[in-house]
Amino acid sequence: MVDLQGQYAKIKDVVDPSIEEVMNSASFINGPKVHQFQKNLENYLGVKHVIPCANGTDALQIAMMGLGLKPGDEVITADFTFAATVEVIALLQLTPVLVDVDPVTFNIDIDAIKKAITPKTRAIVPVHLFGLAAEMDAIMDLAKEHNLYVIEDNAQGIGADYTHQDDSKTKTGAIGHVASTSFFPSKNLGCYGDGGAIFTNDDDLAHTIRGIVNHGMYERYHHDVVGVNSRLDSIQAAVLDAKLPHLDDYNKARQNAARKYNEAFGDHPKIIIPSGRTQCNGICETCDCHVFHQYTLNLKEVDRDALVAHLQEKNIPCGVYYPIPLHRQKAYADERYNEADFTVTNSLVKSVISLPMHTELDNEQIEFITSTVLSFIDRNS
Numbered sequence: 001m002v003d004l005q006g007q008y009a010k011i012k013d014v015v016d017p018s019i020e021e022v023m024n025s026a027s028f029i030n031g032p033k034v035h036q037f038q039k040n041l042e043n044y045l046g047v048k049h050v051i052p053c054a055n056g057t058d059a060l061q062i063a064m065m066g067l068g069l070k071p072g073d074e075v076i077t078a079d080f081t082f083a084a085t086v087e088v089i090a091l092l093q094l095t096p097v098l099v100d101v102d103p104v105t106f107n108i109d110i111d112a113i114k115k116a117i118t119p120k121t122r123a124i125v126p127v128h129l130f131g132l133a134a135e136m137d138a139i140m141d142l143a144k145e146h147n148l149y150v151i152e153d154n155a156q157g158i159g160a161d162y163t164h165q166d167d168s169k170t171k172t173g174a175i176g177h178v179a180s181t182s183f184f185p186s187k188n189l190g191c192y193g194d195g196g197a198i199f200t201n202d203d204d205l206a207h208t209i210r211g212i213v214n215h216g217m218y219e220r221y222h223h224d225v226v227g228v229n230s231r232l233d234s235i236q237a238a239v240l241d242a243k244l245p246h247l248d249d250y251n252k253a254r255q256n257a258a259r260k261y262n263e264a265f266g267d268h269p270k271i272i273i274p275s276g277r278t279q280c281n282g283i284c285e286t287c288d289c290h291v292f293h294q295y296t297l298n299l300k301e302v303d304r305d306a307l308v309a310h311l312q313e314k315n316i317p318c319g320v321y322y323p324i325p326l327h328r329q330k331a332y333a334d335e336r337y338n339e340a341d342f343t344v345t346n347s348l349v350k351s352v353i354s355l356p357m358h359t360e361l362d363n364e365q366i367e368f369i370t371s372t373v374l375s376f377i378d379r380n381s
């Protein structure tokens with residue numbers, strides 16, 4: 001699904017010296033590289049504060065801790081996302097409220113959020129799923145109206161632009177009250193181990209969060225709140241700082257691959273190609289609403305699982321993100337949920353398939369993948 005070796009070979013000459021600097025300084029924790037990367041990422045995103053931490057799941061948890069959410073507070077998020085999003089809500093003894101997604105964008109459905117808001121609701125967690133910016137203006141409006149926090153799960157969307165109703169643009173992760181991201185190796189900006197970060201434009205919240213990531217310490221050995229130990233280590237920061245200048249090119253490479261996939265699949269009656277926020281399918285020249293963390297097709301009347309098996313046979317990697325709706329996972333099932341409220345997710349889990357998507361895909365690979373998919377579908381219909 002990804003080609004991290006191919007990508008590393010091309011940037012070895014900047015990554016290796018950056019790591020070597022850390023080795024020579026022996027400043028492995030909270031070293032200058034961490035600070036340097038933090039500043040560079042703040043500039044890139046146009047956000048006031050980046051607080052690095054150990055991984056994207058911690059980032060979400062710490063964001064919620066920073067907002068002071070209390071057990072019993074309801075937090076609305078998408079039924080169709082990676083489990084980490086709902087996991088931290090449950091872990092903090094908040095009440096997860098899963099809602100359905102939009103059938104075209106796969107992102108959290110605005111009307112479903114509206115229906116789910118109660119007097120106990122405190123926050124909404126939109127996920128920029130597969131790299132496509134969620135409908136942030138509508139979500140921020142709802143949050144303002146109901147006095148809620150918005151926590152963006154930007155683990156899959158780093159580098160994407162959200163275009164507001166007035167045509168101005170903001171990077172995803174710089175719009176909500178707070179955001180989280182992951183630097184897991186296969187993410188759009190990945191390190192060579194685990195890593196994550198929290199973003200916010202709120203000075204007070206940033207201060208609170210900087211203490212939480214460091215055992216609740218604001219002054220050495222004074223623990224004012226219960227915190228955690230969650231750090232981005234200097235070696236990972238060195239990798240990330242060397243890769244950050246390439247992020248836009250990496251996302252462009254993903255968009256180019258998506259364009260070629262779209263050209264091959266766009267006219268097929270049984271294949272729905274990914275959507276952008278507008279009519280652009282995510283790949284027009286004027287917006288970066290989609291950074292294609294995943295390239296995901298929605299199949300109509302195709303035996304998805306047979307296609308998966310066929311691709312595996314042909315040594316073409318593929319993935320099903322995600323095969324089970326969160327509201328039906330044992331850990332998160334709840335009698336409050338009504339199947340009729342999850343028709344989109346219940347259908348997507350059976351019809352989506354994600355194809356190889358990374359920065360190193362060449363025309364020959366894409367041609368082999370698309371022709372194999374198309375001939376299977378045409379032969380079996």
Ligand SMILES: *Cc1c(COP(=O)(O)O)cnc(C)c1O
Pocket residue numbers: 055056057058081082084085127153155156181182183184194195196
């Ligand atoms: C990857 C991911 C996370 C978790 O990130 P980790 O660094 O693996 O903890 C959270 N949310 C979403 C949507 C993700 O894709």
